[in-house]
Structures are given as structure tokens and as C-alpha cells.
Amino acid sequence: MAVEIAMLHDVEKCSACRGCSVACKQWKNLPADKTPFDGDYQSHKDLSSKTYTLIRMKETMVDDKVRWDFLKFQCMHCGIAGCVLGCPTNALQKEETGIVSHDIDKCIGCGYCEINCTFGVPHVDKETKKSTKCNLCIDRVEKYIENGYDRKYMPSCAKTCTADAILFGTREEMVKIANERLAVLREKYPDACTYNVETDNSIKGGAMMYVLPYKPSVYGLPDEPQLAPSLSVWKDKIQPAGKILMGAAVVAVAGAAVVNTVTGGGKHGGDDHE
Amino acid sequence: MNNEKYVKRFSKFIVIAHWTNAISFIMLVLTGLPLFLGVKVPELLQIVHRVFAVTFLLPTPFMILMDRQGFMQWTKSAWSWSKRDFQFLAVFPLELIGKAKNIPKQDFFNGGQKLNSVLTILGAVTMVATGFIMWFKESFPVEVVRWAYPVHDAGMAVMVAVIIGHIYLSVGHPASRPSFIGMTKGVVPESYAKAHHGRWYDELKEKNEI
Ligand code: HEM
Ligand code: SF4
Numbered sequence: 001m002a003v004e005i006a007m008l009h010d011v012e013k014c015s016a017c018r019g020c021s022v023a024c025k026q027w028k029n030l031p032a033d034k035t036p037f038d039g040d041y042q043s044h045k046d047l048s049s050k051t052y053t054l055i056r057m058k059e060t061m062v063d064d065k066v067r068w069d070f071l072k073f074q075c076m077h078c079g080i081a082g083c084v085l086g087c088p089t090n091a092l093q094k095e096e097t098g099i100v101s102h103d104i105d106k107c108i109g110c111g112y113c114e115i116n117c118t119f120g121v122p123h124v125d126k127e128t129k130k131s132t133k134c135n136l137c138i139d140r141v142e143k144y145i146e147n148g149y150d151r152k153y154m155p156s157c158a159k160t161c162t163a164d165a166i167l168f169g170t171r172e173e174m175v176k177i178a179n180e181r182l183a184v185l186r187e188k189y190p191d192a193c194t195y196n197v198e199t200d201n202s203i204k205g206g207a208m209m210y211v212l213p214y215k216p217s218v219y220g221l222p223d224e225p226q227l228a229p230s231l232s233v234w235k236d237k238i239q240p241a242g243k244i245l246m247g248a249a250v251v252a253v254a255g256a257a258v259v260n261t262v263t264g265g266g267k268h269g270g271d272d273h274e
Numbered sequence: 275m276n277n278e279k280y281v282k283r284f285s286k287f288i289v290i291a292h293w294t295n296a297i298s299f300i301m302l303v304l305t306g307l308p309l310f311l312g313v314k315v316p317e318l319l320q321i322v323h324r325v326f327a328v329t330f331l332l333p334t335p336f337m338i339l340m341d342r343q344g345f346m347q348w349t350k351s352a353w354s355w356s357k358r359d360f361q362f363l364a365v366f367p368l369e370l371i372g373k374a375k376n377i378p379k380q381d382f383f384n385g386g387q388k389l390n391s392v393l394t395i396l397g398a399v400t401m402v403a404t405g406f407i408m409w410f411k412e413s414f415p416v417e418v419v420r421w422a423y424p425v426h427d428a429g430m431a432v433m434v435a436v437i438i439g440h441i442y443l444s445v446g447h448p449a450s451r452p453s454f455i456g457m458t459k460g461v462v463p464e465s466y467a468k469a470h471h472g473r474w475y476d477e478l479k480e481k482n483e484i
């Protein structure tokens with residue numbers, strides 16, 4: 001099952017119907033988040049332990065006219081994921097398919113994934129004390145691959161999208177479509193770009209990809225996504241060095257104890273001191 | 275040494291503070307280490323860690339309230355270093371295996387104890403500061419929270435290394451073992467005071483306290 005899959009949000013085609021958010025809630029059996037009505041069109045301000053995907057809506061004034069930009073926001077299933085590196089119990093795993101999965105039994109709710117995610121995606125649920133995030137309907141995707149890429153088993157959101165804005169397939173195929181769409185968009189939008197398609201950054205792209213008419217920051221995404229710099233210091237330097245230091249202390253003391261026992265040394269009272 | 279005479283070293287408040295701190299510290303290590311090593315343990319330990327974080331803090335105000343003089347003597351001494359302290363540290367590895375000779379007379383706290391105190395004070399401040407950032411992470415910028423973790427871990431490693439030496443010297447090491455009752459009954463044998471803290475011993479003699 002070494003085939004890599006990916007999802008592609010073709011932002012220009014999105015009508016912001018929010019069918020994907022609803023489909024996600026249904027498939028994942030998630031209750032509606034009670035959100036106060038604050039005059040905003042975006043129904044959810046942010047992801048939560050009950051909302052794994054949402055449509056970000058952003059208003060921009062261009063020549064006295066309002067322009068709306070939409071983006072399906074969710075876990076990016078990063079190539080190298082901060083959440084995976086930060087998780088102390090390996091509850092989060094980068095699968096061969098490209099999905100970043102979450103093993104609820106291993107999760108201890110420490111929230112290290114929350115703080116180390118480049119995009120602020122995971123949320124630890126206050127009641128269950130378990131981390132939550134989109135897992136790209138991993139159970140469905142397994143069937144999708146087993147059944148020869150049967151569309152029936154695509155992730156719930158992709159299957160629902162009526163505007164063909166959410167595409168799903170092998171990564172290879174999605175990269176191809178993304179680049180084709182980019183070429184088309186470029187004619188109209190000089191800033192058009194793909195997102196998470198290229199793997200030349202520290203997160204090495206992701207399985208959730210986009211074709212964007214404008215710069216990523218317009219959609220509230222970092223223009224240059226990167227892993228938290230503290231992660232490599234913490235995991236690759238401090239923790240190994242800490243283990244060596246503590247081990248060395250044990251060895252030094254054990255050594256001294258053995259020497260003192262064998263030689264009867266170290267036992268001086270007042271006499272051999274001046 | 276049957277008629278060993280004892281000299282007063284610590285007040286009972288310092289002794290209580292020491293053991294409250296010691297037990298809290300050990301519990302903090304035991305509840306923190308699994309996360310550091312990536313061992314899955316019950317979620318409850320994260321709460322236990324926070325409980326002992328609080329009991330770890332309490333001895334400081336307790337000492338200041340109950341035995342200000344003893345507290346000041348310790349903290350002041352920890353920061354006043356002279357040549358004899360460094361000389362002590364230079365021969366300390368030999369002292370550890372009982373081979374040191376000509377150690378200059380030491381103060382109430384010797385160079386090793388001063389180093390232990392300095393590392394413990396700095397370590398505690400670091401752990402409390404980063405620990406609170408991690409505890410109340412919603413109130414801090416995410417970058418600050420992210421850096422708190424490696425600092426908290428580094429602090430733990432240094433403090434654990436120090437404590438391993440500290441424990442051996444107080445219960446295992448033949449020469450310094452007599453100091454242990456200083457932290458139980460608050461007194462030490464006169465011969466120990468003379469051998470290990472010569473300058474303190476001389477002071478007591480001068481003041482006719484022994
Ligand atoms: C000096 C004593 C302490 C030691 C040895 C210690 C040790 C540790 C260790 C090893 C970890 C795991 C870090 C990792 O996952 O790599 C940890 C986590 C943590 N510590 Fe401490 N710690 C101490 C004091 C404190 C204090 C004083 C506080 C709070 C004021 C605190 C709050 C925390 C928090 C919030 C965590 C995050 C894990 C969790 O949510 O339980 N620690 N500590
Ligand atoms: S977006 Fe965040 S939660 Fe998703 S894989 Fe990347 S780091 Fe992990």
C-alpha cells in the first residue's frame with residue numbers, strides 16, 4: 001500500500017457552500033459547535049475538537065468592491081509534520097499514504113501536537129482529553145485504494161463537493177492537476193500559486209494541497225510554512241544530551257561507590273586534614 | 275567516637291523545607307520523565323506533576339517566613355565564592371574516591387555545596403518559569419511555549435545529574451555521610467565540622483559556641 005494519495009482544493013472553484021464541513025461532521029459523528037452569531041459569514045472562527053474542517057472566508061476590498069476568498073482549512077498532512085515530531089507517545093504517525101494518522105489509544109492529551117503544528121490544527125478535547133484533527137478519513141482511504149481507487153470511498157468531504165473544488169486521488173495525479181490549473185489561473189491572476197505541492201520547504205509539502213489565485217497569506221496561510229525551529233533543538237539536541245548527562249552522573253557515582261568500597265577509601269575523619 | 279559531640283547546623287524549619295523540596299523534586303522527575311522518554315503513562319500524572327510543582331515552590335516562602343536568618347545565610351553563601359571554593363572543586367574528583375589531600379579549610383558551605391546550591395537555585399527558577407509557561411500556555415505566544423519545552427528538559431537533566439551526586443554524597447560517600455543527620459536532627463558531629471568546614475568550626479570556637 002505504498003501509494004501516496006493527496007487532496008487538492010481548487011480554491012477558485014469553491015462556492016463556499018460548506019457542504020464539506022457538514023459531510024465531515026456527519027461521517028465523523030461530530031456535534032455542531034455552538035458558535036455565537038457575530039455577524040460574520042464564516043460559521044466557525046477556528047478548528048476545534050468538534051470541527052476538523054471549515055471554509056475560511058475572507059473579505060478584501062478591491063477598487064471599492066468586496067472580493068471574497070475561500071479556503072478549505074484543515075490538517076495539511078505535512079510531509080514532515082511538527083505534530084508528529086512533537087508527540088511524545090507516537091500517537092501521531094506519518095503513514096505511507098501520506099496521511100498523518102492519530103491513534104487515540106496512544107494519545108495522552110498532552111497537547112504537544114497543538115503547539116508544534118505549523119498551522120495550529122490539532123485541538124485537545126476538554127472532556128475526552130484526546131487530541132483531535134482531520135485524518136483524511138483514513139478508514140475510507142484504505143478502502144479507496146483496496147478497491148482500485150473507487151470514488152465511493154473518497155474522503156467524505158471530497159465526495160460531497162458539488163463544485164468539483166475538492167479533488168482526491170493519487171498524489172501524482174493531484175500534482176499534475178494542480179500544475180495544470182496553476183497554468184490556467186496564472187493568465188488571470190499573476191500571484192497564483194500552488195500550496196503544499198512543492199516539497200522544498202522544511203515541512204516538505206503536504207497531502208492537503210491547494211491551487212490559490214492569490215498569495216497564501218491572503219487565505220491566512222503562512223507564505224513560507226516551516227517547522228518550529230525549537231523542535232530540532234528540543235528533540236535532536238537537548239533530549240539526547242540530557243540523557244547522556246544523566247547517564248554520566250549515574251556512572252560517575254556508581255564508579256566512585258565501587259572504588260570506595262573496594263579500597264575502603266574516602267573514609268577520612270579529622271586526622272588526615274590539617 | 276562514642277562520645278561524639280554535636281554542633282547545631284540547621285533549624286528545624288530548614289530541615290522541613292529541605293525534605294518538602296526533595297520529595298516534590300523526586301515526584302516531579304518521576305511524573306515528568308515518562309514524557310521526556312516518550313513512555314505512555316496515565317494522563318493523571320500530568321495533574322500530579324502540577325500538584326508537586328506547587329509543593330516544590332512552597333519551601334522558599336516557608337523558609338523566609340520561619341527562618342529568615344538561615345535562609346539568608348544559605349543564599350548569601352551560595353553566591354559568595356573565593357579561591358578556597360575553587361580549590362575545593364579542583365580536588366573534588368579525588369575527594370569523591372577518598373584520595374584528596376590538602377583541601378583548604380572550608381566555610382559553613384564548602385565549594386561543592388555552593389555549586390550544588392547555585393545549580394539548584396538557578397535550576398528551580400528555570401523550572402518554575404518554564405513550567406508555568408507550559409501550564410498556562412494559552413496566555414503566552416506559541417513561540418515562547420515551544421521554547422519552554424527544551425529549556426524545561428535541559429533544566430531537568432542538569433538538576434537530575436546534580437541530585438544524583440548530592441544523594442550519593444549524603445547517604446553513600448564514607449567521608450561526607452556524617453553530614454546526613456544535619457538534615458534530620460539539624461546537627462553534625464563536631465569532628466565532621468572540623469574536618470569539612472574548618473573555617474566555620476574556627477568561627478564557632480572563637481565565639482565560644484563549642
Ligand atoms: C524541578 C522540578 C521539575 C522537573 C524535574 C520537571 C520535569 C519535567 C519533565 C521531564 C517534563 C517532560 C517534558 C518533556 O515532555 O520532554 C515536564 C513537563 C512539564 N512540567 Fe515539569 N518539571 C519540574 C518542575 C515543574 C514546575 C515547577 C512546573 C510548573 C510550574 C512544571 C510544569 C510542567 C508542565 C506544564 C509540563 C508539560 C507536561 C504536562 O502537561 O504535564 N514542571 N516536567
Ligand atoms: S497541519 Fe499540523 S496537524 Fe496536520 S500534519 Fe501538519 S503539523 Fe500535523
Ligand code: SF4
Pocket residue numbers: 086087088089090091092102106107108109110111112113114124130131
Ligand atoms: S495530545 Fe496526543 S497526539 Fe497530541 S502530542 Fe500529546 S499524545 Fe500526541
